[in-house]
Amino acid sequence: MKKMKWIGIMGCVAAALLGGCSKSKPVLHVYNWADYIKPELVEQFEAQEQCRVVIDTFDSNESMYAKLKAGATGYDVIFPSSYMAKIMNDQDMLLPINPAALPNLKNLDPAYLDLAMDRAMAYSVPYMLSITGIGYLTDRLPDFEASWTMFNDPAVKGACTLLNDMRETIGAGLKARGYSLNSTSEAELAEARDQVIEWKRNIAKFENEQYKNGLASEEFILVHGYSGDILQVQEENENIDFAIPREGTSITFDDMVIPRDARNVALAHKFINYLHDPEVAAENTEYISYLCPNKASYAYLSEETRENPILFPPEEVVANLEVVADLGEENAKYTKVWDQIKAAE
Amino acid sequence: MKTSRRRRYTEWLVTLPSLAWLVVLFVLPTLIVFAIAFKPANPYGGIGAGWTWSTLASLGNPNYPAIIWRTLWISTTTTVLCLLLGIPMAYFMAQLPPRRRQVFLLLVIIPFWTSFLVRIFAWKVLLHPDGLIKQALVALHLVDADASLLYNAGAVLLVMVYTYLPFAVLPIYAAAEKFEFALIEAARDLGASSWKAFRSIFLPGIRRGILTAFLMVFIPALGAYVIPDIVGGPHSEMIGNKIAQRTFVDRNLPHASALSVILTLAVLAPLTAGMLMQRKKDRHAVLHQEGL
Incomplete structure (x- = not known):
């Protein structure tokens, strides 16, 4: 009997949680690597855009690709490495990037952009190195x-x-x-x-x-x-x-791409643009310890990070x-x- | 005649849902997997047009026998160990008074309340170089301080036996619970040693339970993938890991399918043989009873 009561209470809590969140807020579905974005930045984006961000994670480019090929749909932004982004583009799985919606692209570091496969950022935007x-x-x-x-x-x-x-x-x-x-x-x-x-x-x-x-x-x-x-x-x-x-x-460049079947393309662009805001990019770099190749963000990094030979190798x-x-x-x-x-x- | 036909009809009707379930979710997917094994692959993970034997022929590749052999010995050993541990446990549990029996049954089931993955990670903690088990074994001078308890075939075997043991205990227990223990007493009265009574009366009496336990452990063990991936080392890859590699890393579904075909056949062949033998035996028994 006691058990039943508990199950009832848990059910109510779950219903309240689900109900509370699904109140017609737009949802952005992100498919990313584990521990690869500062959680507070995601919350900030959610508050700013009045939306909810759902993050799924993968542990290798290949498993992510195999799942998409096997029919997984519904993601709005995916974070593949650049060679995989190229395959996905060759396979016609991606939407073109709309530069007009991404004013922050001007902040990218041209030195690193030269190494990228998609230099023109036609289908992908570099996220981290x-x-x-x-x-x-x-x-x-x-x-x-x-x-x-x-x-x-x-x-x-x-x-x-x-x-x-x-x-x-x-x-x-x-x-x-x-x-x-x-x-x-x-x-x-x-x-x-x-x-x-x-x-x-x-x-x-x-x-x-x-x-x-x-x-x-x-x-x-x-x-x-x-x-x-x-x-x-x-x-x-x-x-x-x-x-x-x-x-x-x-x-390795890990890029941000928008899959062809994305449901929320405008919000996906906003998310990409947000992550290349200099202050946001710097905060993200400090937190996950990868370098966001965003030149305008370097000024906001701590001195310790700027002198780190792994993030800024000679x-x-x-x-x-x-x-x-x-x-x-x-x-x-x-x-x-x-x-x-x-x-x- | 008429009633028996009607009974047949209702029998069909009753089994229809489970039959449909089996056909849609098991037979069809298996046939699709078989068919894909004969399709060419393209480097982007797609399946090409036309048909080919080459994938199946490439299974003669010298890299496979080692993995197939390892998969077979690890699964067989896991099954044997699970049965060796499961039979005495069930024998003991079935003879307990009902109340205590429930407690023991609960103890067998409790591990299922935690995620399978969490339990495997718990073993990683236990076997960690600074973990409890390793420290104890080193203190007892049973293992070298530098020896690793993880990332070898032994660790895979240990965690497999741990994971699959309840699947062996439960069906054997279900059979033992129905076993008439007075038969053992009778055998003892007639002069059989307790070992002889256990072997010639108890074991044949729970034969079906043992067979079910064998299948419940052996079949999932053959396809094990997560356990060798997490606690196994560079030399404990099993067929399941190879199939995962073919699917994810190599983007080669036909190859993955061909390996799955081997796995399916490896399971189906002994199963069919066992069923045929059982049927022959039953028929023989019927003939015997009718005095023929």
Whole structure:
């Protein structure tokens, strides 16, 4: 009986909550990576536009794309990496961006825009930049070197992770051997494969998400991961640091796009424009520790952030960064190598 | 004759909803998956036109046997361990007075109140290098301080047994509850040892329950994907993980379908064989009874 009463009360609460929210406020459906936007900024946008923002998250471009291809609809703004934005555009899945609705586009940093795939911002607007590199525990690895060779180090045996991402991890293998991470040469890929298999014998697992918590809780000593993720957990554990491997690595643009079946196109444009407001962009960068390539926002960043060599790397480091490109048919070569890596003992 | 026909008719009518459910939500999707396995893929995740054998032929790829073998041994071992733990538990529970029986039943069911995913993450905390279990084992000098309890096939097996154990206990318990324990007493009176009575009277008596438990554990274990993904390491990938990779990362639905076909056949083949054998046995028993 008591139980029934509780169920009744919970039902009422749920009904009140749902009822309260659905009072004909416009809803913006966002599909984003986890921990990739400052929640207070979303609330501020909701108050400003008298709307409700619903955020779904994905953990890889591929899973997001597969879900859309399988028929998931109803999103208004999606945050794919630029190579995936290009595929989506090629597949006619995106609406063109209307520059007239986005006055804040003038704030974008032209230096980074040069690296982007969609320089004209015809179908995508850059959101954040991330550099893939190595996170590690400074106190456990006194002899750390900013190099991919660290993954061979017996000191990290069974306590390091590589990304469970075909392009990033094979890309690291290619970079470690001095090749482009978009290489389609079979011989180079074979070398990269052998390199990654060598690392595989030393790692605890291939991991895309949990490596941050693993590093923060000192379960892992060395992880292959994204700059912002590592900087985020640095606040939980002071011993964490991030390094950009000297052999070079990948830089990723995560873009904002509007899918073809978006229901609230005007609100989607407002959201994109809002995130490129200099003060908002600066606040977001400070919070999620990725760099929003919005030049006007740099002035609002704290000095500490502006001097952070990971967010603002020196030119010689930037020269070694490469953007992952979609390879179309050639992707099959990476799939084959990835299968061999996964099957290797 | 007429009544039996009418009975047949009502039987059909009664099973129609579940039959429709099965056809729409199981048979049709499975057939679609089978069909996609014979379609060519395009690099953008679409399914090409025409038909091809090449996807199925590519399953001869030398990278697969290791994964298939690992999937089979992990699922089989999980099933055997679940049965070995489940049978004594059910034997014990079925003999308790009704009130205490309810308590034990509740204890078996309680884990379902928490999300499956949360329980797997709880194991990650328990097996963490600074976690309770690891610290205790190190203190007892049972494991090396540097050894990792996570990210290996053993961890996958442990969490699989933990997850699927209730699925083994419940059907065996349901069978044991109906078992007439006086039969065991009778066997003992006739001079059988307690082990012999357990083996020759109890186990055959709950045969159906054991078979159900076997299927309830073995089939989901074959398709396991989340557990090896979270607690498994670079050497504990199972077919489920490969199917996920083909679907999401490689954008190759025909390949994912071909692997699913293998998985479905791996489940259906022993099941059909078992059913045929059972039918033969039943017919034999009928003939026997009729004195033929």
